[in-house]
Amino acid sequence: MPRELAEKLKDSIVSTVRGTGEIVNAVTETVSDTLVTALQGTGSVGKALTGAVADVASGAIEGTSQVGGDLGKAAKGAVIGVLQGTKRVGAEAVDTIGSTVQTLVKTTVEVGGDAGSAARQAMEGTIEGARSIKLAGVEAVTAAAAGAVQGVGRVGVSATTTTADVARELISGAANVGGDLGSAAKGTMLGVLRGTKELTAQATDTVGATAGSLVRATAGVGGDIAATARAAVDGTIQGAREVGVDAAGAASAAATGALAAAGDISTAAVEQVERAATGVISGVKVVVTSPFRG
Numbered sequence: 001m002p003r004e005l006a007e008k009l010k011d012s013i014v015s016t017v018r019g020t021g022e023i024v025n026a027v028t029e030t031v032s033d034t035l036v037t038a039l040q041g042t043g044s045v046g047k048a049l050t051g052a053v054a055d056v057a058s059g060a061i062e063g064t065s066q067v068g069g070d071l072g073k074a075a076k077g078a079v080i081g082v083l084q085g086t087k088r089v090g091a092e093a094v095d096t097i098g099s100t101v102q103t104l105v106k107t108t109v110e111v112g113g114d115a116g117s118a119a120r121q122a123m124e125g126t127i128e129g130a131r132s133i134k135l136a137g138v139e140a141v142t143a144a145a146a147g148a149v150q151g152v153g154r155v156g157v158s159a160t161t162t163t164a165d166v167a168r169e170l171i172s173g174a175a176n177v178g179g180d181l182g183s184a185a186k187g188t189m190l191g192v193l194r195g196t197k198e199l200t201a202q203a204t205d206t207v208g209a210t211a212g213s214l215v216r217a218t219a220g221v222g223g224d225i226a227a228t229a230r231a232a233v234d235g236t237i238q239g240a241r242e243v244g245v246d247a248a249g250a251a252s253a254a255a256t257g258a259l260a261a262a263g264d265i266s267t268a269a270v271e272q273v274e275r276a277a278t279g280v281i282s283g284v285k286v287v288v289t290s291p292f293r294g
Contacts, residue, residue: 005052006059009034013063013074023064023073024080031056031081032088039089053082053096057103061118065111072117075104079125079144080132087133094139097126098147105151105166115162116169119148123173123184141179142187142235145170149191149210163192163206164213171217171228181221185214185228186235189254193239199246199253207236207250208257215261215273225269226276229258237282251286259288 009030016026038052057078064074082100086093101122108118126144130137152166167188174184192210196203211232218228236254240247255277262273278286 005055009059010063024077027077028081032085035085061107071113072121075118076121076125080129083129097143101147102151120169120173127179141183145187146191153195167213168217175221182231185231189235190239204253207253211254211257212261226272229273229277
């Protein structure tokens, strides 16, 4: 049944996009209507929701890919459609965001698309979709960022550079539509840690590089780098606790990466980030081993 739903949505997307040439609205409406129809035919919306959401998300990307459409726009439309459809059947929309974005990014990579573009526009769709149904934006942004990073990891391309690239695009997407950058940073680091089984040297490098990318991207859009750095460390600690790795070690790696990035910006930036991202955060003493000055 799940693949049947995905194939049905994919065929609808192919037909609609070929007929109109428009992607975001076409995908939004098709995903929302298909999801509602699927869920209304079940005895328990809650039990069927997760599978149906993953199904329509993958079908939206596959259908758009088949007609050579913009996969980033499809990701944006799919998130909005899932949020609106979930709301229509009375389910908790925020619960669907992480898995939706994860599937969208994963499927985009599988069909040869750009993970960063999918992540950026999925973030835009999350914020716009959450506003359209009056959903708390902070939780939605955090969930979307975590899902995007986990989506990259699910297809085996979670190299340090790839994760850092996705982090940059998530900040860009949030900034494009006035979203909370701190929530995007926190969710990004949650996603990184959720894909970590142990704090190896490579994992530590990824944590540091991702935190640094978040700070640089925030500076690039004129955001508050201190708030982003602190949120990144906070998300790192939360994620480390979830998966059972050394929270202090992970937090130190995140703070070190954030400070290194600040050092590329200015001495004032280093001072701001140092004040925000070191000391006791969420019950963990966060320290860095090297001084950073721009």
